[in-house]
Amino acid sequence: QGHCAFTMNLERLPNEEKLTLCRKYYLGGFALLPFLWFVNVVWFFKEAFIKPPFTEQTQIKSYVKRSALGLLFWVSVLTTWITIYQHFRAQWGE
Amino acid sequence: MMSVSDSDEELYNERTALVPAQNPPVPSYRPDPELSPTEDSDNKTAGLDPGVEPEEDEEEEPLKYGAKHVIMLFVPVTLCMAVVVATIKSVSFYSEKTTQQLIYTPFSEDTPDVGRRLLHSVLNTAIMISVIVVMTVLLVVLYKNRCYKFIHGWLILSSLMLLFWFSFMYLGEVFRTYNVAVDYPTIAMVIWNFGAVGMLCIHWKGPLQLQQAYLILISALMALVFIKYLPEWSTWVILGAISVYDLVAVLSPKGPLRMLVETAQERNEPIFPALIYSSAMMWTVTMANPADGQRFETGSDEEAELNGGRAEPQSRCLRPVTEEELEEERGVKLGLGDFIFYSVLVGKAAATGGDWNTTLACFVAILIGLCLTLLLLAIFRKALPALPISIAFGLIFYFSTDFLVQPFMDNLANHQFYI
Numbered sequence: 001q002g003h004c005a006f007t008m009n010l011e012r013l014p015n016e017e018k019l020t021l022c023r024k025y026y027l028g029g030f031a032l033l034p035f036l037w038f039v040n041v042v043w044f045f046k047e048a049f050i051k052p053p054f055t056e057q058t059q060i061k062s063y064v065k066r067s068a069l070g071l072l073f074w075v076s077v078l079t080t081w082i083t084i085y086q087h088f089r090a091q092w093g094e
Numbered sequence: 095m096m097s098v099s100d101s102d103e104e105l106y107n108e109r110t111a112l113v114p115a116q117n118p119p120v121p122s123y124r125p126d127p128e129l130s131p132t133e134d135s136d137n138k139t140a141g142l143d144p145g146v147e148p149e150e151d152e153e154e155e156p157l158k159y160g161a162k163h164v165i166m167l168f169v170p171v172t173l174c175m176a177v178v179v180a181t182i183k184s185v186s187f188y189s190e191k192t193t194q195q196l197i198y199t200p201f202s203e204d205t206p207d208v209g210r211r212l213l214h215s216v217l218n219t220a221i222m223i224s225v226i227v228v229m230t231v232l233l234v235v236l237y238k239n240r241c242y243k244f245i246h247g248w249l250i251l252s253s254l255m256l257l258f259w260f261s262f263m264y265l266g267e268v269f270r271t272y273n274v275a276v277d278y279p280t281i282a283m284v285i286w287n288f289g290a291v292g293m294l295c296i297h298w299k300g301p302l303q304l305q306q307a308y309l310i311l312i313s314a315l316m317a318l319v320f321i322k323y324l325p326e327w328s329t330w331v332i333l334g335a336i337s338v339y340d341l342v343a344v345l346s347p348k349g350p351l352r353m354l355v356e357t358a359q360e361r362n363e364p365i366f367p368a369l370i371y372s373s374a375m376m377w378t379v380t381m382a383n384p385a386d387g388q389r390f391e392t393g394s395d396e397e398a399e400l401n402g403g404r405a406e407p408q409s410r411c412l413r414p415v416t417e418e419e420l421e422e423e424r425g426v427k428l429g430l431g432d433f434i435f436y437s438v439l440v441g442k443a444a445a446t447g448g449d450w451n452t453t454l455a456c457f458v459a460i461l462i463g464l465c466l467t468l469l470l471l472a473i474f475r476k477a478l479p480a481l482p483i484s485i486a487f488g489l490i491f492y493f494s495t496d497f498l499v500q501p502f503m504d505n506l507a508n509h510q511f512y513i
Contacts, residue, residue, distance in 0.1 A: 034287065
């Protein structure tokens with residue numbers, strides 16, 4: 001009968017759905033997707049830290065923090081790798 | 095041999111239309127001011143102010159859209175064109191002559207004879223346009239027969255190709271131009287992240303701005319492919335022909351695009367996801383209240399006409415929706431096909447035209463055309479083709495600038511005569 005469409009405005013989402021979305025983005029990031037973690041952090045930052053507390057906020061906060069950690073991990077790995085690669089490129093003759 | 099998949103054709107052929115978003119006659123809570131397109135003085139803020147009768151406002155409004163909506167469309171269109179022009183001017187790959195051609199334009203333009211070249215470009219155009227017509231009709235037939243899965247699969251495949259393959263090619267060329275060495279694992283990570291997040295944002299859920307950014311990027315990528323692989327004269331003839339087709343398909347009663355929209359409206363369904371750029375926010379519809387659902391569908395169908403890139407997917411409706419009142423912000427939607435062809439025009443002008451004068455002239459022409467189209471949209475309040483006016487102006491400006499203004503300016507400069 002009815003149709004649903006998704007709103008991109010987090011304001012209008014009920015809290016449980018915000019949590020679900022945050023969790024899904026967090027879990028998705030494990031598929032070698034640090035960008036997804038980055039999007040998670042930026043998108044839910046306001047919800048997790050700026051807004052007045054609501055029931056699901058603690059969980060959202062934890063997901064955002066974990067996404068940020070994961071992001072940091074990947075950024076350091078990639079930076080290290082790229083530095084190594086660029087430095088030794090000529091020697092490796094690739 | 096480079097060939098563009100059919101799905102790419104499909105991507106743009108059915109979205110060259112401009113559609114108004116219908117404001118549902120139900121007052122609901124006020125959306126975020128910075129996100130709302132309804133801050134302008136005109137039209138009804140009925141949807142936003144509780145307690146105001148929408149119907150009266152509807153009658154009083156002479157124009158449904160104001161400057162704000164125009165600006166909201168200017169920005170993405172400008173961004174897309176800017177990306178394309180920047181790439182053309184810096185990465186020579188996309189403006190190099192190539193002997194490869196799309197399978198849709200088999201006739202080469204290598205002949206020195208003008209008449210023959212013209213004939214070849216017209217033939218190329220005929221083939222391309224007939225492919226597009228066939229695709230559109232096929233799409234309408236599929237839609238009428240409710241083969242949604244097939245259509246979804248088709249759309250997903252084409253966005254997969256755009257997000258992964260074309261962007262990989264693009265990155266490769268950019269790195270080659272700037273002589274940056276990048277190793278395969280890094281590239282793989284970058285492309286995988288870009289593509290996967292893009293698929294999620296476009297076809298599933300994601301932040302609005304990111305979705306808009308992705309849609310702009312894939313339109314730019316598609317436009318670049320066209321600029322590279324369509325021969326010069328064929329490009330101009332194709333642009334003209336597709337504007338005419340757009341006009342016919344959207345406005346005439348038997349036009350495929352019009353039939354598509356009408357069918358969608360009859361069924362109260364939104365049209366396809368990921369083909370339309372929307373500047374407004376959409377709100378959740380509840381299944382609990384079919385009346386609301388009705389209103390939403392009507393609105394979104396009209397909107398969908400424009401080809402915006404917002405997904406209004408049926409596929410998203412996988413979970414029971416909560417009891418919220420449906421509200422739709424007024425906004426304008428523009429099809430990705432429009433983005434693509436505007437960018438093709440400006441990009442080709444940048445690649446083959448004299449210098450920046452021509453490019454700027456085309457850019458201004460397209461914006462003027464877009465303004466006029468929006469004005470017409472506000473007056474007529476139904477789905478309109480967004481290509482014809484802009485492309486017509488663009489073509490006029492391109493040819494006149496290239497052949498009249500440019501030599502004039504050069505001559506003036508030669509004689510040190512400044513006006």
